[in-house]
Amino acid sequence: MGRMHIDDEMREVTQNILDSGAWIKGPESKAFGAEWAEYCGAYAGTPCSNGSVALIAALHVLGVGPGDEVIVPSHTYIASATCIELVRATPIFVEVEEEYYTIDPESMRSAITEKTKAIIAVHLYGQPVDQSIFEIAKQHQIPVIEDSAQGHGGALNNRRIGSFGDIATFSFFPSKNMAVGGDGGAIITTREDLADSIRLFIDHGRSDKYRNDILGTNFRLSEIQCGIGRVQLKHLNHWVERRNLIANRYLESLSDTEFELPKIRPGAIHAWHQFVLRVSNRESFIDHMSNHGISTGIHYPIPCHLQPVFSKHPQSKLGTLAFTEKLCNEIVSIPVFPLLTDDEVQRVITAVQLFNQ
Numbered sequence: 001m002g003r004m005h006i007d008d009e010m011r012e013v014t015q016n017i018l019d020s021g022a023w024i025k026g027p028e029s030k031a032f033g034a035e036w037a038e039y040c041g042a043y044a045g046t047p048c049s050n051g052s053v054a055l056i057a058a059l060h061v062l063g064v065g066p067g068d069e070v071i072v073p074s075h076t077y078i079a080s081a082t083c084i085e086l087v088r089a090t091p092i093f094v095e096v097e098e099e100y101y102t103i104d105p106e107s108m109r110s111a112i113t114e115k116t117k118a119i120i121a122v123h124l125y126g127q128p129v130d131q132s133i134f135e136i137a138k139q140h141q142i143p144v145i146e147d148s149a150q151g152h153g154g155a156l157n158n159r160r161i162g163s164f165g166d167i168a169t170f171s172f173f174p175s176k177n178m179a180v181g182g183d184g185g186a187i188i189t190t191r192e193d194l195a196d197s198i199r200l201f202i203d204h205g206r207s208d209k210y211r212n213d214i215l216g217t218n219f220r221l222s223e224i225q226c227g228i229g230r231v232q233l234k235h236l237n238h239w240v241e242r243r244n245l246i247a248n249r250y251l252e253s254l255s256d257t258e259f260e261l262p263k264i265r266p267g268a269i270h271a272w273h274q275f276v277l278r279v280s281n282r283e284s285f286i287d288h289m290s291n292h293g294i295s296t297g298i299h300y301p302i303p304c305h306l307q308p309v310f311s312k313h314p315q316s317k318l319g320t321l322a323f324t325e326k327l328c329n330e331i332v333s334i335p336v337f338p339l340l341t342d343d344e345v346q347r348v349i350t351a352v353q354l355f356n357q
């Protein structure tokens with residue numbers, strides 16, 4: 001389902017940073033944060049340890065805490081929801097759109113209460129969320145965190161993922177659309193008033209070596225990883241183009257099969273982190289693909305509201321979010337990473353088509 005890109009520039013950068021002895025808090029972190037924010041069209045950016053702590057940091061700087069509610073789609077990676085519990089607030093799980101699998105605006109609107117302190121909108125699989133999410137949130141003066149862990153390089157109406165909400169969080173986990181040679185993440189913001197708190201929070205709230213102005217901790221990313229991220233960023237547009245090329249080949253070649261194929265939101269550049277089909281007999285499809293030497297994935301088999309970690313949550317029962325629950329039983333991801341060769345793409349297509357016969 002993935003293959004690493006490692007090149008000589010990444011090796012050279014790593015060697016140089018290693019030799020410099022400046023392993024943390026150096027020029028690479030500063031430059032990577034700024035370059036990433038600029039790429040996404042945000043005001044400021046801060047690299048951090050991973051996409052999960054990026055979400056915790058985002059909630060913290062927005063002042064979310066005990067007694068607050070945060071709206072989140074149940075169909076997402078668990079980190080989008082557990083971050084809310086970790087700041088002692090309550091996740092309110094909502095549906096995803098039947099066409100695009102991202103947070104459903106109406107489901108979100110009806111979940112808003114006077115306790116709603118933030119909304120986490122996930123650009124799941126690289127599909128940009130519906131713009132009305134931001135309009136509804138604005139009407140209610142509720143900040144939006146874009147969980148963009150799967151959205152690097154995606155865009156809607158000529159604006160990149162990460163530039164719509166108050167804060168956007170990213171993951172550079174090795175299988176993501178770009179990586180940093182280990183775990184990694186970033187927090188970017190479109191709001192000048194949040195930029196300093198984010199930067200300070202991930203570095204013990206310090207304004208000077210031994211002066212700690214606000215509550216913070218160590219969520220920093222190392223210099224080597226930031227250096228590697230800067231090299232990877234140079235390739236990102238090309239990789240997203242290649243993901244789109246592969247996805248379009250799948251969409252064309254599989255259009256007359258029994259599978260329900262993913263759709264692209266009008267006006268969007270899909271980041272195609274995952275290419276997700278829907279099939280009723282998923283287990284036999286997975287076996288079939290495996291017999292043809294092709295790996296598949298399920299992103300994700302259990303909706304967040306039905307995860308054991310949320311067993312005490314009031315929404316934790318089957319039937320609460322009917323579409324999400326049905327979707328999680330049908331989805332299966334096929335490889336769409338940019339380093340797939342044309343021959344490999346054809347092998348995937350042939351194998352999927354054979355299942356149909």
Ligand SMILES: Cc1ncc(COP(=O)(O)O)c(C=O)c1O
Nearest residue numbers: 050051052077079080149171173
């Ligand atoms: C939607 C989503 N949010 C958050 C995360 C967490 O990122 P990380 O694994 O870097 O902590 C991921 C990573 O898989 C993700 O896919």
